[in-house]
Amino acid sequence: DAGVIQSPRHEVTEMGQEVTLRCKPISGHNSLFWYRQTMMRGLELLIYFNNNVPIDDSGMPEDRFSAKMPNASFSTLKIQPSEPRDSAVYFCASNLGGGTYNEQFFGPGTRLTVL
Amino acid sequence: AQSVTQLGSHVSVSEGALVLLRCNYSSSVPPYLFWYVQYPNQGLQLLLKYTSAATLVKGINGFEAEFKKSETSFHLTKPSAHMSDAAEYFCAVSEGGGSYIPTFGRGTSLIVHP
Numbered sequence: 001d002a003g004v005i006q007s008p009r010h011e012v013t014e015m016g017q018e019v020t021l022r023c024k025p026i027s028g029h030n031s032l033f034w035y036r037q038t039m040m041r042g043l044e045l046l047i048y049f050n051n052n053v054p055i056d057d058s059g060m061p062e063d064r065f066s067a068k069m070p071n072a073s074f075s076t077l078k079i080q081p082s083e084p085r086d087s088a089v090y091f092c093a094s095n096l097g098g099g100t101y102n103e104q105f106f107g108p109g110t111r112l113t114v115l
Numbered sequence: 116a117q118s119v120t121q122l123g124s125h126v127s128v129s130e131g132a133l134v135l136l137r138c139n140y141s142s143s144v145p146p147y148l149f150w151y152v153q154y155p156n157q158g159l160q161l162l163l164k165y166t167s168a169a170t171l172v173k174g175i176n177g178f179e180a181e182f183k184k185s186e187t188s189f190h191l192t193k194p195s196a197h198m199s200d201a202a203e204y205f206c207a208v209s210e211g212g213g214s215y216i217p218t219f220g221r222g223t224s225l226i227v228h229p
Contacts, residue, residue: 004158033216042221043159043205056216091158103149104217106158 004107006092012113018080021110024073025094033104034067034077035091043091049075050097082114117142117208121220129228134178134193136223138206141187148189149207149217150180159205165189176200201227 005024013019025032034046047057049069057067064083069075079086089111093104122137140146147166151159163174170182180191189206203224207217 043219045216048216093158103161103164104159106151106160108156108158 004092004094004105006090006107006110008110009108010111010113012115013082014115015083016081017114018078019082019086019112019114021077021090021092021112023075023077023092023107025075025092026105027073029094029096029105030072031095031097032069032075033093033095034075035093037089037091037109038087046077079112082112084114087112087114117146117210117218119206119208119218119220121204121206121223123223124221125224125226127226127228128196130198131195134191134196134200134225136191136204136206136225138180138189138191138220139187140189140206140208142208142210144210147209148180148182149209150174150178150189150191151205151207151219153203153205153222155202162191162204196225196227198227198229201225 004026007022031050033048036044036046044059046059047067048055052069065079067077089109091106091109093106095102095104118141120139128134149164150162152162153159162178163172163180165172165182173179178193180189182189203222205222206220209217
């Protein structure tokens with residue numbers, strides 16, 4: 001299996017622009033997670049899906065952030081409009097779901113820089 | 116509620132020396148515990164996990180961790196550090212019987228000197 005795939009790997013944009021991050025989870029995994037990693041705040045869970053349905057989006061920082069999972073093999077995280085403080089590494093992860101002992105499989109991340 | 120504390124944001128060791136990364140957890144129910152490693156410019160990958168079987172858990176790359184309920188700890192060790200072990204290490208806890216979403220610690224950066 002190719003693992004969790006994220007694109008783009010790097011994104012540089014200007015403040016106010018829309019940014020879309022993409023994720024393809026591992027085939028057969030039922031749960032998908034979006035994380036943000038910064039030096040200041042560490043690894044933060046933004047939102048997670050189970051069977052394509054958003055379960056908990058309490059970690060989404062504000063309305064500028066939105067996430068969708070139209071099918072089992074694709075998810076997007078959108079920031080509109082972007083701000084410099086959104087600069088971070090965004091990770092997507094997936095797992096089998098439904099069990100507390102199921103480890104998460106992380107993608108390589110998207111490094112976002114908002115100028 | 117579950118939480119994780121990793122003592123020391125940075126740990127520095129010499130090549131060949133013992134590696135000890137500390138993790139203490141808080142959980143209202145028997146926990147499931149994980150250690151992940153993150154190499155530069157990569158995502159996190161699982162090192163090992165405790166799922167209420169043996170208290171001493173062996174993982175990849177010679178790492179192991181011991182679950183100590185009385186101390187609410189799950190420290191990660193390796194007898195002899197290699198240069199290739201330099202990375203960020205994250206401890207995570209997930210509570211059984213409820214939400215299966217893990218809580219991650221802030222991470223410990225392992226620095227290995229030649």
